Amino acid sequence: MQVGDPQGTDAMDVLSQAQAGPIPQVPLSTSGAQQVIVIGAGISGLTSAWFLQQQGYEVLVLEAGACVGGNLQTVRHNGCQFERGPNSFMNNRQAMAELIKGAALEQELVPANADAQRRFIGKHGALMALPTNPIEGITTKVLSWPGKLRVAWEPFVGKANEEESIAQFVQRRLGKEMFDWLIDPFISGVFAGDPHKLSVQAAVPRLYALEKHHGSLIRGAIAKIRASRQQKGPKLDGAMMTFKGGLNQLMTCLAGQLINPVQLNTQVESVSFSHEHGYQVRSGDAIWQAAKVVLAVPAKQVARLIEDLPAQSEAQLAQAQHNLRSIHYPPVATISMAFNRNQIQHPLNGFGALLPNKENKQTLGALFPSSIFAGRAPADQHVVTVFIGGGRADTSSGGVMQMSEADRLALVLRELGGYIGISGQPLWSEESYWPAAIPQYEVGHQQKVAQVDEALAHLPGLYLRSNWRDGVALGDCVENAQALALRVVADDAGEALYA
Ligand SMILES: Cc1cc2nc3c(=O)[nH]c(=O)nc-3n(C[C@H](O)[C@H](O)[C@H](O)COP(=O)(O)OP(=O)(O)OC[C@H]3O[C@@H](n4cnc5c(N)ncnc54)[C@H](O)[C@@H]3O)c2cc1C
Incomplete structure (x- = not known):
């Protein structure tokens, strides 16, 4: 039954807020499938919806913004194509491979050029290529001989x-030099975060697992390489990937494959629950009703949306909201710009360059999109995307994140120019300012998330799925979305068993 429909949808049951009296019992749609409302059309929400639809659920996605994709925003500008947010994903997750195959996007994949295996760091004002194999690991000048010997000692370090x-863990296991010149910039590259605050268990669980299960990172890495050699069937090569139309192509394609169109410009304001009617999701004058809801939105939005849900314990719910609000999302600015090739001395023959904290710069690093993927810029141009801000950024008045765009651009050109040799001004530049970029999994994060789950455990059919938990990489988001769909199926099977 559909009694009010300000969004013009006939996709799912919409109840008018203006309707007087008790909310009527709404029958399942004609498909007879179980209904799920997914709030948020970023990669977490859209892939959750897609995997749920694959499992036979009828899904409706509600999105506050004017387009799908959340952080995944591809831009075409003056013959160039670049990304405002994430640049690429790593081909190392089975769930991502299954998604791409299932969505018939394999022909659209663009693997990174061979050169992109090379990554640079800034050291003492110059760029140095990071080692890509054990021989280069021995000969590299990124670490001194004492630094390399300290790394070799790692298998003898206790738990x-x-x-x-992350800083404590890496310094304990691999020494300070390895931390300063390799791990610190790597963490800037993934989290734009401060490794002194991020939890090793929560932020890099695979690294932590090597110590936990093998007693050593080196022994664990060797065991993993051996296991993957013995693994049968197609292997994931770990290459960096995108799509011909950029990362947003994945998002628009998945949205197009959903039976119910995504409801855009629909900011969900509240979610309530009753055992009789299930979940009621409200945006303005519209109310949707379904047996299950997936909250695929940032942590602070989750804190707001769980406000009207019945609490098992008020104190527990308040603690959960506090935990969600306390997850720090520092600001990041990404500045993309194009240059004529002859304006830059360095060949930019790599993925990009990260500037370790030791270099004392505001700029976190730069990607070289036109070197990573074919067809991203005219042949005589380079596109460079610079990252600034993050967990260590100066957000005070007068600090780098409070500067004007023009001042930030000038700063970035000065700092990066010292490493790659820039002459003149870019042909064009575009800044994207992310006021709350990437959630920081700080020490204590896992406990915070566990308390949130505990506070909501009594609500059947409520699922939380977004990048503030279980990983921020695109591959993590897709893997978690697939796991969520399987969990929904398992929960239903369990309910049916006990009914
Ligand atoms: C600058 C930057 C660079 C990055 N680079 C990489 C990279 O190269 N590789 C990589 O793997 N990862 C990268 N990441 C991380 C990755 O992009 C994110 O972890 C991922 O995109 C998060 O997706 P999500 O769906 O969980 O959240 P989001 O993308 O934030 O999506 C949440 C969606 O929910 C919507 N929403 C919020 N509130 C409501 C509401 N009340 N009602 C309805 N809708 C609502 C929002 O509008 C949004 O569309 C980067 C992130 C940033 C910011």
């Missing part, structure tokens, strides 16, 4: 007894 930050 820690308590949760550590």
Whole structure:
């Protein structure tokens, strides 16, 4: 039954807010499928919806913004194509491979050029290529001989007894030099975060697992390589990937494959629940009703949306909201710009360059999109995307994140120019300012998330799926979305068993 429909949808049951009296019992749609409302059309929400539809559910996605994709925003500008947010994903997750195959996007994939295997760091004002194999690991000048010997000592280091930050963990296992010149910039590259605050268990669980299960990162890495050699069937090569139309192509394609069109410009304001009617999701004058809801929105939005849900314990719910609000999302600006090739001395023959904290720069690093993927710029131009801000950024008045765009551009050109040799001004530039970019999994994060789950465990059919938990990489989001769909199926099977 559909009694009010300000969005013009006939996709799912919409109840008018203006309707007087008790909300009527709404029958399942004609498909007879179980209904799920997904809030948020970023990669977490859209892929959750897509995997749920594959499992036979009828899904409706509600999105506050004017387009799908959340952080995945591809731009075409003056013959160039670049990304405002994530640039690429790593081909290392089975769920991503299954999604791409299932969505018939295999022909659209663009793997990174061979050169993109090379990554640079800034050291003492110059760029140095990072080692890509064990021989280069021995000969590299990124680490001194004492630094390399300290890394070699790693298998003899014992385990820690308590949760550590990434900085504590890496310095304990691999030494300070390895931390300063390799791990610190890597963490800037993934989280735009401060490794002294991020939890090793929550932020890099695969690294932590090597110590936990093998007692050593080196022994664990060798065991993993051996296991993958013995693995049968097609292997994931770990290459960086995108699509011909950029990352947003994945999002528009998945949205197009959903039976119910995504409802754009629909900011969900509240979610309530009753055992009789299930979940009621409200946006303005519209109310949708379904047995299951997936909240695929940032942590602060989750804190707001769980406000009207019945609490098992008020104190527990308040703690959960506090935990969600306390997850820090520092600001990041990405500045993309094009240059004539002859304006840059460095060949930019790599994925990009990261500037370790030791270099004392505001710029976190730069990607070289036109070197990573074919066809991203005219043949005589380079496109460069610079990252600035993050967990260590100066957000005070007068600090880098409060500067005007023009001042930030000038700063970036000065800092990066010292490493790659820039002459003149870019042909064009575009800044994207992310006021709340990437959630920081700080020490204590896992406990925070566990308390949120505990506070909501009594609500059947409520699922939380977004990048503030279980990984921020695009591959993590897709893997978690697939796992969510399977969990929904398992929960239903369990309910049917006990009915
Ligand atoms: C600058 C930047 C660079 C990055 N680079 C990479 C990279 O190269 N590789 C990589 O793997 N990862 C990268 N990441 C991380 C990755 O992009 C994110 O972790 C991922 O996109 C998060 O997706 P999500 O769906 O969980 O959240 P989001 O993309 O934030 O989507 C949430 C959606 O929910 C909507 N929403 C919010 N509130 C409501 C509401 N009340 N009602 C309805 N809708 C609502 C929002 O409008 C949004 O569309 C980067 C992130 C940033 C910011």
